Amino acid sequence: MRKGRELVASGYGLRLDQLPRPISSQGLFGNERPLELEIGSGTGTLLTRESECRPDVNFIGVEYTKRYWRLAADRLRRQRRDNARVIDAEAGELLREDYLEDASLQAIHIYFPDPWPKRRHHPRRFVQRESVARIATKLAPGATLRIVTDHEGYYHHIEKVIAASGLSRTTFEPLSAARDDELVGTNFERKYLREGRAVYALAAKRATGPYAVPKTSLT
Numbered sequence: 001m002r003k004g005r006e007l008v009a010s011g012y013g014l015r016l017d018q019l020p021r022p023i024s025s026q027g028l029f030g031n032e033r034p035l036e037l038e039i040g041s042g043t044g045t046l047l048t049r050e051s052e053c054r055p056d057v058n059f060i061g062v063e064y065t066k067r068y069w070r071l072a073a074d075r076l077r078r079q080r081r082d083n084a085r086v087i088d089a090e091a092g093e094l095l096r097e098d099y100l101e102d103a104s105l106q107a108i109h110i111y112f113p114d115p116w117p118k119r120r121h122h123p124r125r126f127v128q129r130e131s132v133a134r135i136a137t138k139l140a141p142g143a144t145l146r147i148v149t150d151h152e153g154y155y156h157h158i159e160k161v162i163a164a165s166g167l168s169r170t171t172f173e174p175l176s177a178a179r180d181d182e183l184v185g186t187n188f189e190r191k192y193l194r195e196g197r198a199v200y201a202l203a204a205k206r207a208t209g210p211y212a213v214p215k216t217s218l219t
């Protein structure tokens with residue numbers, strides 16, 4: 001990107017107070033297409049590419065680093081991705097408050113969440129029992145949570161959290177926008193593939209019946 005170019009977030013970049021409550025495809029996009037959420041969108045590569053490949057789906061991203069949020073929103077605006085928006089917020093807040101209706105999302109994507117490798121920082125990791133319990137309630141019956149990380153230790157932690165969540169493991173299918181050797185095609189995946197690093201992927205589905213939150217998960 002050319003240095004110094006003004007980034008324009010308006011229209012495609014939203015703040016919490018600009019959101020319809022609850023968030024819905026109708027309220028945000030004026031149609032009834034399925035809605036998918038990406039947590040930690042970075043500069044919006046997935047939102048931009050996947051929304052082009054799947055125009056029949058609406059995408060919302062949430063990103064709390066202001067500069068990345070602005071870059072993502074500006075990119076969506078320049079490429080006129082009318083089926084995608086990026087929200088300036090902390091993902092936990094979006095899931096905790098009543099922004100999202102239960103059973104309203106067809107997929108939730110979390111790609112390369114910050115691994116916080118030092119043991120004393122593990123409580124800062126986004127994927128925890130409580131956040132996954134909230135995520136599970138927002139997934140529609142049959143919908144999928146998809147996670148990719150480069151950090152083996154975080155992956156094993158995620159596996160344990162998912163096993164306790166009531167979601168069922170399923171096959172991780174590459175995204176439509178991913179190239180041949182990729183799973184998702186985000187900036188971090190491309191960087192790690194170039195460096196020859198392993199990545200670990202996991203997908204888990206909500207059953208088609210009602211979702212019972214495990215007793216210990218929500219405080």
Ligand SMILES: C[S@@+](CC[C@H](N)C(=O)[O-])C[C@H]1O[C@@H](n2cnc3c(N)ncnc32)[C@H](O)[C@@H]1O
Nearest residue numbers: 040042062063064065090091111112186187188
């Ligand atoms: C390692 S980057 C990965 C970016 C992108 N998903 C990718 O694969 O290229 C993690 C991103 O998640 C964002 N992030 C981390 N925790 C978050 C949270 N709780 N809420 C919103 N964004 C978050 C960070 O600001 C950063 O942009």
